[in-house]
Amino acid sequence: MQDLPLKISIETNLYLKNPESSDLGQRIITNSIELISDIGFESFTFKKLGQHISSNESSIYRYFESKHMLLLYLISWYWSWVEYRLAFAISNISNPKDRLQIALKIVTKKVEEDFAFTYINEVKLFKIIIDEGSKAYYTKEVDKENAMGFFKPYKRLVKRISDLVIEVNPSFPYPSMLISTVIEGTRKQRYFQEHIPALSDFDDQDDNVASFFESLVFNSLKP
Amino acid sequence: MQDLPLKISIETNLYLKNPESSDLGQRIITNSIELISDIGFESFTFKKLGQHISSNESSIYRYFESKHMLLLYLISWYWSWVEYRLAFAISNISNPKDRLQIALKIVTKKVEEDFAFTYINEVKLFKIIIDEGSKAYYTKEVDKENAMGFFKPYKRLVKRISDLVIEVNPSFPYPSMLISTVIEGTRKQRYFQEHIPALSDFDDQDDNVASFFESLVFNSLKP
DNA sequence: TTAATTTGATAGTAATACTATTAAATTTGT
DNA sequence: ACAAATTTAATAGTATTACTATCAAATTAA
Numbered sequence: 001m002q003d004l005p006l007k008i009s010i011e012t013n014l015y016l017k018n019p020e021s022s023d024l025g026q027r028i029i030t031n032s033i034e035l036i037s038d039i040g041f042e043s044f045t046f047k048k049l050g051q052h053i054s055s056n057e058s059s060i061y062r063y064f065e066s067k068h069m070l071l072l073y074l075i076s077w078y079w080s081w082v083e084y085r086l087a088f089a090i091s092n093i094s095n096p097k098d099r100l101q102i103a104l105k106i107v108t109k110k111v112e113e114d115f116a117f118t119y120i121n122e123v124k125l126f127k128i129i130i131d132e133g134s135k136a137y138y139t140k141e142v143d144k145e146n147a148m149g150f151f152k153p154y155k156r157l158v159k160r161i162s163d164l165v166i167e168v169n170p171s172f173p174y175p176s177m178l179i180s181t182v183i184e185g186t187r188k189q190r191y192f193q194e195h196i197p198a199l200s201d202f203d204d205q206d207d208n209v210a211s212f213f214e215s216l217v218f219n220s221l222k223p
Numbered sequence: 224m225q226d227l228p229l230k231i232s233i234e235t236n237l238y239l240k241n242p243e244s245s246d247l248g249q250r251i252i253t254n255s256i257e258l259i260s261d262i263g264f265e266s267f268t269f270k271k272l273g274q275h276i277s278s279n280e281s282s283i284y285r286y287f288e289s290k291h292m293l294l295l296y297l298i299s300w301y302w303s304w305v306e307y308r309l310a311f312a313i314s315n316i317s318n319p320k321d322r323l324q325i326a327l328k329i330v331t332k333k334v335e336e337d338f339a340f341t342y343i344n345e346v347k348l349f350k351i352i353i354d355e356g357s358k359a360y361y362t363k364e365v366d367k368e369n370a371m372g373f374f375k376p377y378k379r380l381v382k383r384i385s386d387l388v389i390e391v392n393p394s395f396p397y398p399s400m401l402i403s404t405v406i407e408g409t410r411k412q413r414y415f416q417e418h419i420p421a422l423s424d425f426d427d428q429d430d431n432v433a434s435f436f437e438s439l440v441f442n443s444l445k446p
Numbered sequence: 447t448t449a450a451t452t453t454g455a456t457a458g459t460a461a462t463a464c465t466a467t468t469a470a471a472t473t474t475g476t
Numbered sequence: 477a478c479a480a481a482t483t484t485a486a487t488a489g490t491a492t493t494a495c496t497a498t499c500a501a502a503t504t505a506a
Contacts, residue, residue, distance in 0.1 A: 017483095024484075040363045045462070056485045061464075134357055140263045142418045155421040173424065174435045180415060180422040181408045181439075188407050189400055195365045198378045199403040201396065212397045216404075219442045240452095247453075268493070279454045284495075 008080045011149055014073045017063045025063055027053045030119045032070055037124040041132040072150050075136050078125050079153035096167035103161045104217060108186045108210040130187050169221040182213045231303045234372055237296045240286045248286055250276045253342045255293055260347040264355040295373050298359050301348050302376035319390035326384045327440060331409045331433040353410050392444040405436045
């Protein structure tokens with residue numbers, strides 16, 4: 001995919017200084033994705049990132065208050081990007097089932113292609129979403145951070161797809177529960193298939209996660 | 224529920240010295256559950272626990288190598304306890320659908336009653352499972368720890384219920400994926416309903432999580 | 447009742463997650 | 477082109493964490 005003249009806009013409270021606004025800021029984003037996907041979020045520190053980009057710890061702190069805020073930034077970017085791809089993919093499709101089916105593919109299929117979107121490697125970011133994504137909200141500050149709008153892109157995505165569920169079956173009582181279960185479940189099954197395979201049903205011939213969740217949804221929505 | 228003459232046996236590699244074997248060990252378990260469910264796993268330290276039980280940090284380190292190992296111990300205990308309740312609940316029930324339905328209730332319903340099982344408060348432990356459970360395996364050491372058998376009780380539980388799925392529908396291709404999605408999904412929906420309600424469908428009249436997942440399963444298993 | 451084991455108290459270490467300060471480098475405005 | 481403003485780099489420092497080590501005191505077991 002070629003470079004698009006599109007900007008993903010991120011909640012300004014997530015950063016102290018917009019990383020898009022400078023070369024150093026962009027290097028922080030590019031290389032934090034690289035480093036976190038490589039060594040994991042716990043082992044990741046601003047000091048290591050500084051060494052990685054030949055810059056200084058204290059300079060990174062001028063962009064992000066903490067590594068937790070940086071993670072929230074990356075995750076917000078990811079879900080906003082998915083939301084954008086979703087809107088694009090279902091525009092001009094009118095049949096509700098088709099619309100939902102396309103939406104589900106977008107949230108359940110692996111990201112394997114680098115979309116060359118500015119300075120962000122989506123394949124590595126996808127790995128972060130799978131390995132570290134839940135660390136964004138399993139914290140003592142979750143209520144405060146939710147109130148501050150830090151999870152908005154994710155909630156917006158769930159809402160959008162829930163609306164598609166309702167288009168297919170207007171009387172279905174749990175659209176958000178269904179969709180957040182699908183998105184979270186997909187991430188978790190991918191993690192289990194790689195690390196605790198007994199908890200899933202791995203098939204080396206074929207990626208069965210997406211098809212499992214697709215049938216889960218459509219079986220639930222049958223009248 | 225009254226005290227039962229039953230012991231939950233835990234993988235010996237999880238501890239340095241069996242906490243069941245001494246008064247101090249039992250106080251460590253009882254009060255770590257108390258303290259973790261109260262202040263959260265990140266804020267929890269062995270130093271604070273020591274103060275809480277008027278004992279010493281270094282003494283606690285003689286029982287558990289790290290707070291991570293202690294968490295694994297508590298989680299192993301929890302799933303072993305659920306497994307035990309499951310075996311009890313479905314014995315003497317022969318109809319496969321009934322068996323599966325009972326099993327699902329056991330893993331999806333809230334634990335609201337303290338079973339007075341020795342020195343463990345199951346209600347507080349349940350809160351830890353919901354709030355902190357996934358921290359057990361979202362680590363860099365997951366593969367090694369899985370190989371060492373640290374997640375066995377959970378895997379055994381998923382296997383048992385997957386077998387019930389197969390009893391109901393022998394041709395269903397994803398029994399483990401279905402059941403781990405249900406168990407993980409239940410935990411997550413309970414967390415979302417409390418902290419990020421937009422991601423779920425909260426109903427203050429009624430606990431809809433269990434019924435959502437029950438219908439999810441049975442709709443998936445229809446021939 | 448002595449020996450072995452367990453526990454408690456204290457001290458110490460390396461790493462983490464920052465904050466503060468100041469100088470150097472770069473960018474911007476005119 | 478040059479001074480002023482801003483950004484970045486370098487260094488130092490702090491409180492906390494997650495431990496380890498040592499040794500004395502208390503408890504338990506032979």
